[in-house]
Amino acid sequence: EAQVTQNPRYLITVTGKKLTVTCSQNMNHEYMSWYRQDPGLGLRQIYYSMNVEVTDKGDVPEGYKVSRKEKRNFPLILESPSPNQTSLYFCASSSRDRGTYEQYFGPGTRLTVT
């Protein structure tokens, strides 16, 4: 089954404790993105990647890091989480194959930073 998986689905952590949210897709998509969703703000793009070793900042990259060492994986790293990073995070992948680049989303990771 074609899918984007994220782990963990739920995470409660404390300020300053480094964490990684994993994202993996099995569709051989070139493109992957991370978003955060906050009430009243919609989804905001954090980082995106056009292919292995090629990443770029979205609209809200501060406090986040990403890496794309393999095509299928695109982990999101919070080196020193703060309470304002409490949010719902989505990973997404897409491909140029259909010409639309529509995104396939993971199930989301709800992060709480206390």
Add this chain to the structure above:
Amino acid sequence: AQKITQTQPGMFVQEKEAVTLDCTYDTSDPSYGLFWYKQPSSGEMIFLIYQGSYDQQNATEGRYSLNFQKARKSANLVISASQLGDSAMYFCAMREGRRSGGYQKVTFGIGTKLQVIP
């Protein structure tokens, strides 16, 4: 300036009626794409429909159609014959072209919550 504007925080529609969800966008890039996604209360994001800036015809997918008015920079979603399962949050999104950072730079609106009344 906001790139994607959805001005209807909430909408109600009677079951079996049609409803239009508004979306306006702002870009100077001649090449862009517009999307609508649905987010039910369960939280997943579901792709509904896509319109490219060079597409001559309005996109349709089953009960969904996109009313694309390029000169007005609007991309409204029309849902015909609403069903109870259409109750959800709906997001309009735009990916811009190379001039604006590449096809993977995507901007979402803040969403419209649609409730279908039996």
